[in-house]
Amino acid sequence: MIDRNDPYFWADLLDTILKGAGETFYTVGVSLLLTVLFGLAAGVLLVTTEAHGLLARPLGSRALGVAVNRVLDVVVNIGRSIPFIILMILLIPFTRLLVGSFIGPTAAIVPLAIAGIPFFARLVEIGIREVPKGLVEAAQSLGATRWTILTKVLVAEAVPALALGLSTTVVGLIGYSAMVGAVGGGGLGDVAFRYGYQRYSPEYMFAVVILLILLVQLFQSLGNFAARRLSHR
Amino acid sequence: MISVSRVVKSYGSGAAQVRALDDVTMSVKKGEVFGVVGQSGAGKSTLIRTINALEQPDSGTVHVGGRDMTKLAGRELRQARHDIGMIFQHFNLLSGRTVRANVELSLEITGAGRAQRRTRALEILELVDLRGKADAYPAQLSGGQKQRVGIARALASNPSVLLSDEATSALDPDTTRQILDLIRQLSKDLGLTVLLITHEMDVVKRICDSAAVMSQGRILEHGSVEKLLTTEKSLLGQALFPLGDIPPTSNAVVEITFTGMATDRPVIAQLARQHGIDVGILGAAVETIHGRQTGRTRLELPGDERTVSGAVADLRSQGLYVEVIK
Numbered sequence: 001m002i003d004r005n006d007p008y009f010w011a012d013l014l015d016t017i018l019k020g021a022g023e024t025f026y027t028v029g030v031s032l033l034l035t036v037l038f039g040l041a042a043g044v045l046l047v048t049t050e051a052h053g054l055l056a057r058p059l060g061s062r063a064l065g066v067a068v069n070r071v072l073d074v075v076v077n078i079g080r081s082i083p084f085i086i087l088m089i090l091l092i093p094f095t096r097l098l099v100g101s102f103i104g105p106t107a108a109i110v111p112l113a114i115a116g117i118p119f120f121a122r123l124v125e126i127g128i129r130e131v132p133k134g135l136v137e138a139a140q141s142l143g144a145t146r147w148t149i150l151t152k153v154l155v156a157e158a159v160p161a162l163a164l165g166l167s168t169t170v171v172g173l174i175g176y177s178a179m180v181g182a183v184g185g186g187g188l189g190d191v192a193f194r195y196g197y198q199r200y201s202p203e204y205m206f207a208v209v210i211l212l213i214l215l216v217q218l219f220q221s222l223g224n225f226a227a228r229r230l231s232h233r
Numbered sequence: 234m235i236s237v238s239r240v241v242k243s244y245g246s247g248a249a250q251v252r253a254l255d256d257v258t259m260s261v262k263k264g265e266v267f268g269v270v271g272q273s274g275a276g277k278s279t280l281i282r283t284i285n286a287l288e289q290p291d292s293g294t295v296h297v298g299g300r301d302m303t304k305l306a307g308r309e310l311r312q313a314r315h316d317i318g319m320i321f322q323h324f325n326l327l328s329g330r331t332v333r334a335n336v337e338l339s340l341e342i343t344g345a346g347r348a349q350r351r352t353r354a355l356e357i358l359e360l361v362d363l364r365g366k367a368d369a370y371p372a373q374l375s376g377g378q379k380q381r382v383g384i385a386r387a388l389a390s391n392p393s394v395l396l397s398d399e400a401t402s403a404l405d406p407d408t409t410r411q412i413l414d415l416i417r418q419l420s421k422d423l424g425l426t427v428l429l430i431t432h433e434m435d436v437v438k439r440i441c442d443s444a445a446v447m448s449q450g451r452i453l454e455h456g457s458v459e460k461l462l463t464t465e466k467s468l469l470g471q472a473l474f475p476l477g478d479i480p481p482t483s484n485a486v487v488e489i490t491f492t493g494m495a496t497d498r499p500v501i502a503q504l505a506r507q508h509g510i511d512v513g514i515l516g517a518a519v520e521t522i523h524g525r526q527t528g529r530t531r532l533e534l535p536g537d538e539r540t541v542s543g544a545v546a547d548l549r550s551q552g553l554y555v556e557v558i559k
Contacts (some may be wrong), residue, residue: 141318152338
């Protein structure tokens, strides 16, 4: 139990929360970066390697296109179907191998990114699918390369949808990061768990909850704003 | 300029197989506006898409400016496409780019530098009368304006061929006329060869030098519009000048097709006077084709065989196209 009457109580609370928030930003930030990188690639491949897709025949082989599509689809589904708390535990040996430890903010990045990638990949897939096929055809008629079509048509036209998907992903990652925190990943989840729950301090608990609510609001609004600004439909 | 030879293209397999193109042969001369008309599902769309190899035929060849499009791939194919612009029914503009940036896409693809892209984009927008909208987004434009952007994008890289895939089918009649006139004008000014597909006879009437009628993957007629109009039992002629069913009569029935000057002459009055026939008019249709009055009249000619054949011979000697229906 933390002594609420301690003259340093609020100063300590602020320190702890700020440190936790810093760790959360770090974990979520890095895992978001990885999520966007791999999730975007996976999402784009999921759509384009389908029959009649832009990359239906990578390196001239339809069999390769089918294989990439099937494998990605299954992997993404597996990633999406394992509850995060179990995924986190399952990944401990892998995390250890990669980072050397499974405790701390850096170790937390691994399960976060692995949960985030398939999630974002599906959102990217939806966004890219919304791009009218006629646009691809128009670019082809102009003699565009597949890379140009990919970047300047498919991804560029999906940008508003991607911005919304990104904010949804950030919100999800913040939620997951609190879960990792509770089992040794640091960050705001760690603060809420150790101070708020184990040491019975409602002040710590509420402070974390309020901060999380503010963060989620902020990122969702940013995403909505960006999507609105970027969309000219 | 464009020559399609014995092209076959099927979709599906087994019993569900559909022949979208069934041994299609046709050619488009340099600088002419050529229209392919037909119902939806006739294979027009597949045909136009084989011209720039968006669609590969099962067999046959497609030559554009001497290159066999069916044999090209990779860089060669992309370069060949730079020389063939295409416009679409639904415009297919990028919603996230301004009008100018949409036109510039075409130049980014051909590898033009930034300054050159900008100059050329504005120049071509001027040509389609949209310079004032350069910084607008497609969503802020009307259908006709969007199609103008489509045309500007297609022509930015100076192609010698323009393909039009039902480009006016989503537009209202007034806008359709404006866009058609623009295409006609550009084809004249830039020496463009235009191949368009449409299900609207009006389009052929307004801008086409030559036309083909397509149905179930086959080309039924093919030639200059004027020649098709004066061809016996021409589908194009019948579609352009619908005269309805022939009423029951024991007299001879003939159809006269007028083109150009002949419309100014009092043909029927002359017939009545010189041959003493009480000419009956069963139907008539007049259209302006390329700015020339063209029409078809169905006449009933009472009288014996000799009188009628004399009258027909006389009409023909005046340079009129006469078809004896019964």
